[in-house]
Every structure is written in C-alpha cells, then in structure tokens.
Amino acid sequence: MVKLASRMDTLPPYLFAALDERRRAVEARGVEVISLGIGDPDLPASPVVVETVQREAARAANHRYPRYDGLPAFRNAVAAYYARRFGVSLDPDREVLTVIGSKEGLAHLIWAYVEPGDIVLSPDPSYPVYHAHTGLAGGEVYALPLVAERGFLPDLAAIPEDVLTRAKLLFINYPNNPTAGVADRTFLAEAVELCRRHDILLVSDAAYVEMTLAGEPAPSVLEIPGAKDVAIEFYSLSKPFNMTGFRLGAAVGNAAAVAALGRMKNNSDSGQWNAIQYAGAAALERAPEAFFARMNEIYRKRRDKLCLGLRELGWDVPLPTATFYVWAEVPGGDDKAFASQLLEAGVVVVPGSGYGRHGQGYVRLCLTVSEEDIARVLERLGNLSPSPFTIPTARKPLL
Template identity: 40%
Template sequence: MADEFARIRRLPPYVFAEVNQMKARLRAAGRDIIDLGMGNPDTPTPAHIVDKLVEAVRDPKTHRYSQSRGIPGLRRAASSYYRRRFGVEIDPETEVVVTIGSKEGLANLASAITTPGDVILVPNPSYPIHPYGFVIAGANIRHVPHGPGYDFLAELEYAVRHTSPKPVAMVLNYPGNPTSEVIDVAQYEKLVAFARRHEMYILSDLAYAEVYFDGVPPPSILSVPGARDLAVEFTSLSKTYNMAGWRVGFAAGNRRLIQALAKIKSYLDYGQFTPVQVAGAAALNGPQDCVEEMRTLYRERRDVLVEGLHGIGWPVPTPKASMFCWAPIPDEFKHLGSLEFSKLLLARADVAVSPGIGFGEYGDGYVRIAMVENKHRIRQAVRNIKRFFKEYREEQALKPAEALEEVR
C-alpha cells in the first residue's frame, strides 16, 4: 500500500500548525499569549438569535433530518438580504443553497464542477480553501499575484495567456482574507467582462461583506448586470452575527452552479441542523443593530491596533474592511520570512499572528493580525511588541562589538 493517499500528498504541510503548536506549548508553560492569529470572533452571538435557536430546538419536529439545500425560510431570508443590501433579486427556489459555512459550500462546489486536470485561477495570497478546495477536487491551480503592488486584472490576463488548458473558473474574495482589500462595482464589472471574454465561471467569497468601516459598504458581484450568467457568491453568518461556530451560510447566483452544488450536497449531507437554520433566518430577518455594533467594535479595535503599531515604528496600512490587518514585516525582520518572524513575535512578545506564507508564497512578506481581542489586550500586545523591538535592536547593536572581541 502507498505510504500516503494521492489527494493528501497534494496538500502541503499546514503552516499554521507550527505556530499553533508553539502557542500551545507556551500556554502550557504558563505564558499569557495574546492570540491575534485565527479570525475567531470573541463576542457572543446576539441574544435574539440564541433565543430563536432555543425555541426551535424545543420543537421535536426539528430533530429530524433537515434539507440539504436549506429550509425554505432561510433561503427566503437570504433572498431578502440580497434585495435589501444590494438591490439584487434572488430566486430562493433556484438561486440559493444553504451551506454549512461558506468554506464547505466552496469546497463542495469545487468538487461538483471540476474535472481532474482543470485549471482554476486563484489569487495569491488567499484563504487556504480557495486553492485547496480545488486541489482536493483534482484541479490544477494557477496562482495569480494579488494585493499591494499588483495590478490584479493585468495579472489575470497574463495568467490566461500563459496557461494551458484554458482556465475554467476563477476565485475572487472581497473584502479579502488575508489582505482586507476591497473593490467597487466598476472593478467587478471589469472582472465579469474578463470572465465572460474567456468563458469561465467566477466563485466569489463575500464572507466579510458586513465587516466594513468608514461608511462604504462592499458591493456584491451579483450587482453587475449579467453577472449571474457566470458567477456564484458565498456568504457566511459567521462574522456578521458572531456565529462562527454555528457553521451556517449560503451560496447565491448562477442557477447552473447552484443546481450543481445542490445536487452534490444531496449525496453528502442532510443540511445544517434545522434549529441552526431557523436561527440563521432570525438573524437575517431580525433587528440589525447588532451588525452596526459589530462594525463599531472592530473599527475601534482597528484604530487602537493601527495607531499603536504606528506609534512603535511599525507602519501598517489601515484596513477598510474585514477583521484583519495585513501587515508588512518591518524591514529589519524581512530576511526572516513570515513564519520565523511570527515565531519570534510569539516567543519574545507573547503575541500570536498568522504568517503570510500560510496564505501563499506572495504573502511571505506579511503577517495577518486578527482583531479578535478587546482593546485592552490589543494595547498590551502593542506594548509587548514595542518591548521586543527595543530588546532586539539592542541585541543587534551589540553584535559587531562581540564579533570584534572574538577576533581579538
């Protein structure tokens, strides 16, 4: 028998595991680690959503198998959300599928539409499921440089010209994870025109649509006329309503892609637990002041983090959306690469971040900092990093003198 299964061989070592193991060891040793690594919301799900779950779970009828494509009430709620938020009419019967989180939906759609050997265009850096959902499905990935310093559309054109066979689909993610990048409808129009010209589908990840700052709501690709001819969009309730552990989201858009996802899910699952879906509908249909509170929370944390890092000589860009800061590694540490720099921050400053290399080779000059601790803890993290920077610089200044003593 083979030592390792073929699909597992195609998956690289999980970079984040090394940092996570180190974090666990330090905590076991009694260290107070400030964890700004994983994008895991730290605040509770709003009470009215929890109450609806409890109400639904007390009904024995909800304990039976659910529907793999989602209960009608949640699909209607998703349709209403698109109408209210984006001015887009979505047919809840043919253009929506409920997913067990956006991650599951994207991975299952990749399996549904991919033939082994197909080529998929994926931004790099990107959230790991974006390339590896397709890798698991047997596709080949063409990584497209993306983020600060790159013209993404020009890079896409270059990739198509130099790829054989012709790509069948491309992945988009705005607001971006990890880059926090946002685009407007005009840029979406160019991407839709590009996909139409090259006869490819678009899979758009909109998980951070509601985590935006400075009053500019991120648009949906489905707002572009004709986008539903070739695009499907994945949305999650995880960040919007602090429901990360509930694992509920939905896909909306192109009927052919939605039908493919619904069919493959019918063989794989019976859908999310019905009370969770009922609560998801309550989240989308109910009072939305909790969403504005969530935005205010992350905006305040963002400002504390960015201002604090600027104050200690680490000039990081101010994210316009998402719960992440995509931070260039300070010049004096760039030679280490993102993994070693992340380990150094953990060992010397008790601060955990995500190494950019975990999101692709073009992310290696960055670390992703998640705003998942309160403002007090974020200020403490900045103080810890400031102390570490000072100690590191003092150590580096001593090295030439030490080397001279050795020569003597």
C-alpha cells in the same frame, strides 16, 4: 499502516492547526499567549439568534433530517436580504442554497467542477481552501498575485490566453482575507466580463462583505448586470453575525452552479440543523444593519488602538478599511521569523507565507481581542529587546 491516498500529498497541514500546535508548545513553557491569529469573533451572537436556537431546539420537528436544499424560511430570508441590501433579486428555490458555513460550500463546489488538467484561477495570498481542494481534485492553481501596488486586486488582463482557455473557476474574495483589500464595482464588472468571454464560473467569496470600517458598504458581485449568468457567491453568517460556531451560510446566484453544488452536497452531507437555519433567518430579518454597525464600530476602535500603537512603536502598518484583519509588511522581510519572535513574547500573528507565495514578508493580525488585550499586546511588543521594528521617518496619514 494503511497507505494514504496519494492525493493527500497535495494537502499541507491546515495553517491554523499548525499554528495552534506551536502556540500550545509556547504555553506549555508558561508563557501566557494573546492570539491575533484566527479570524474568529470574540463577541457573542445576538440574543435573537440564541433565543431562536433555544426555541427551535425544543421542537421535535427539528430533531429530524433537514431538507437537502435547505430550510425554505432561511432561503427566503437570504433572498429578501439580498434584495434589500444589494438590490439583487434571487429565486429562493433555484438560486439560493443553504451551506454548512461557506468553507464547506466552497470546497464542495470545487469537486463539482474541477477535474485533472483543469485550471483554477485563484488569488495569492488567499484563504487556503480554494487551493487545497483544487489540488485534491487534481486541478492546477494558476496564482493571481495580490500585491499592495495594485490595491490587492489581481491583474486579470495579464492572464495568458492559453490559461484562460483551460480555466474552469475564478475565485475572488472581497473584502479580502488576508490583505483587507476591497474591490469596487468596476473590478467586479471586469471579472464578470472575463468569465463570460471565456466560459469560466466566477466564484465570489463574500465572507466579509458586511465588514466595512470606512467608506461605502461593500458590493455583491451579483449587483453587476448579467452576473447571474456566470457567478455564484458565498454569503456567510459567520463573521458579521458572530456565528462562526453555528456553521451557516448560503450559496447564491447562477442556478446551474447552485444545483451542481446541491447535487454534490446531497451525496456528502445532510444539511445544517433546522434550528440553526431558523436562527440565521431571524438574524437576517431583524435589523442586521444595526448589529453590523455596532460590531464594525468595535473593530474600528480596536483597529485604531492597535495600528496607531504599532506605529508608535515604529512599525508603519496600514489601517484597513474593511474586514477585521491588519495585513502588515514585516520589518526585515522574514515573516516566519518575525511571527516566531512575537509568539515567544506571547503574541500570535499569522505569517503571511501561510497564505501563499505572495504573502511572504507579511503577517496578518486579527482584531478579535478586546482593547485591554490590545494594550497588553502593545506593551509586550514595546518591551521586545532588541526591538524588531524600524523607526519610520514619516508617519502615514490615518486612512
């Protein structure tokens, strides 16, 4: 057997692949499983998206390689959308790049910047890709704990000077996966200022920026004056447009970072299919706000049903105000044992320790199943004997 590169030792099995395997084992025993696991919308993309792909698929011009820097129609649509939604002006040629989903873009960006000895400042818990590729590239993650007491915002002032000196990238992700934490402009400005002072590239993962369930719409980091000098942002069409399978997003912001990512990508992939980029442009141009409002309303109802139902069962979970995730502390503190117990009852939740050390003691539940399925989840959990939930003495307010 050919020996794997030693860098593969830094790579854990992908969290959701491991979870799927365990789910299949339970299903093989005849248990029907409802998954509140991976964050993959259960509802379809809009008809505009589907019709555009169908139409563009029939055009022979789209059967060829796409342009390396992305289809101008898509990049223009992203720039026009950023201007309208965030008041941010972007040059579609120098400051917007098509990515094959933001996961691809985030991973390749790390390879463009990180070399052995470099530090990457990254949240813990976090989306696993930042850590995985930093390790592969020989970099070192300096974990920024996201804890409930700080509203799941990292304490940037607590990062030691010598760490800041060696740091190349700072990842932020708001609204946040997995904690559902939200950041205001004050925090974003603090991150921009820190990166400016220490010559660090600020990487904002905005995969959930459209998914607000209460309060004001979430901001883009590029709204902060001067942010373009230090920041690149990843906008994803996956979750808000129910387009995870299409694989489409955009890297926007700092022109040098966008160009570096483009150069890395040109040598690794050949871009996203034009038909999908046309569909993305159509999605951004044709009343996306109305689509988001409908989806967020559906998630809000599901959130209320799930969270209030769990509280009835004695599990005092918080109500998220953004994303479609519920990040809940587990009774007893052992997230893996708790998730296993729920899986045996036919309910998949993700143990928080899969997202990092500070995810220990939490599980993530995703609102991507129907209200009917949520009712079935509640029934299954209510039938657990002995109940894993402690009875709270006081109910938390709704929001």
